[in-house]
Amino acid sequence: MSRKASPKAGGKKVFLRQLDKLLPLIGVIVLLSLWEFSATSGWISEVLLPNPIATISELWTIAFRPEDSLFADFITTLARTLQAFAIAALLGVPLGIMLGSYERLYRSVEFLIDFFRSTPASALIPMFILFLGITDWNTVVIPAFAAFLAIIFNSAYGVMNARQSRILAAKVMGANQWDIFKDVLFWESLPQIFIGLRTGISIALVMVIVAEMFIGTDRGLGYRIIQMQQILNVKDMYASILVTGVLGYCLNMLFRWIEKRTVHWSGR
Amino acid sequence: MLNIIPSPTMTTTADFIQVQGLCKSFEGQVLYDDFDLTLPQGQIISIFGPNGCGKSTLINLMSGLIPMDRGQITIAGKPLRRSRIGYVFQNYRETLFPWISALDNIAYPLRVQGVPPKERQRRVEQLLARFDIKLDLRRYPYQFSGGQQQLIAILRAVVAEPDVLFLDEPFSALDFEMTLYIREKLQEVHMESHLTTIVVSHDLEDAVYLADSILLLSKRPTRLVQQVSFALARPRTPETIVDPEFVRVKSQCLEIFREEMRR
Structure with a gap:
């Protein structure tokens, strides 16, 4: 991590900014969770929508x-x-x-x-x-x-x-x-x-x-x-x-x- | 042919640029009607006048950028289309080519004239050495500051050794510091090459500072009100603006300009 004028506050800010790079993952995680939830809760039949893990292992x-x-x-x-x-x-x-x-x-x-x-x-x-x-x-x-x-x-x-x-x-x-x-x-x-x-x-x-x-x-x-x-x-x-x-x-x-x-x- | 010896005596240096009976209208508005002008070789000439009087139009006509309705323009005794023109535009951002390096930009006029690559490179290097340019010109134009870009534009305009160098408000897109820098470089270029240079300016101080003479234009239809000469020796320095002669010429121009605006 780069050192700035005030190392403590600067360091924290830099760290938070690094975290910001992970923001695009949030949407993906939300979608996968929703998919997983609807498949395992029986909300949508498995015949129509298999759970994500099954789909990805099938893909494999x-x-x-x-x-x-x-x-x-x-x-x-x-x-x-x-x-x-x-x-x-x-x-x-x-x-x-x-x-x-x-x-x-x-x-x-x-x-x-x-x-x-x-x-x-x-x-x-x-x-x-x-x-x-x-x-x-x-x-x-x-x-x-x-x-x-x-x-x-x-x-x-x-x-x-x-x-x-x-x-x-x-x-x-x-x-x-x-x-x-x-x-x-x-x-x-x-x-x-x-x-x-x-x-x-x-x-x-x-x-x-x-x-x-x-x-x-x-x-x-x-x-x-x-x-x-x-x-x-x-x-x-x-x-x-x-x-x-x-x-x-x-x-x-x-x-x-x-x-x-x-x-x-x-x-x- | 008789002119075996390359000599500048085909025209006298006093009537290097001749404009005769120039007419130009825009959408029915007469801008120039039977306008005559004679300019000498080797000087810096500033063009100053009220807004919309066609200062830029005049150099655009003289450089062949826009066609005239009627009239005749000769430079060094040659008709316009056979003379070599260097032109520096007001907006360097929109006239440098951003897709090629600054170096290729500067060499471009030589390229379209069919100068072979080796010779091109030699001449550009020579030019850069002459003016002591130490920029890394392999970069693209947009990677330079505004003043540096305008400098690149000036180098591009002079590389092919034009008969005349035209500059259309070269300082108007620059901040004060860059204006001083470019003014300095222009003076260097001129003292080195004695290139006939015509500058359009909307700032009286800029107009007078570098000039050998100042053309004061009237409102439309445009006439030449007066040609004021400013004979102070070069190099001119930042102190020039407090020199009594500078102050006198500037106030004389201002007086004529005010007089003209009252009419």
């Missing part, structure tokens, strides 16, 4: 077992999410930047983008099934489409709302159009592009899970969750839900970390 057993492991489904879902995201980002960022650079072009497709962005992508699932058939393709194409809209929208807005001051500064230093684009405009819009990417990966995961639940695939966390519910293997279902949550949380954290490192100047 099924995680890496040779057949039908949770890990395999986890990898499938992760791979689909990343594929969908990659497609969406590779198309969405360049197209968005292009639309943003030519404002008249953006205005002419603005309504379309806004309309489809406001339409829940899940409403389009039947349409995609018509076109793609009941195939594994849906579990990547539908999420990619939904993520693409968020990414193209934010990228275009990032470029259009770029502040003029740095562009002027580059101009007066003799930069040509291409210099301005690659040295200023792109970087100016990067924080907003990242908002699009982060939204995009969240949407991609949501849509992968939904698609896995309802569209002819026999792998993935979404498929597993609905399958286990159907056969009333609730321990496995809750374990799968937990893992899905962990996946979403980790993806979010990963993106925040990348964003912080890439857009290091944001907010300064």
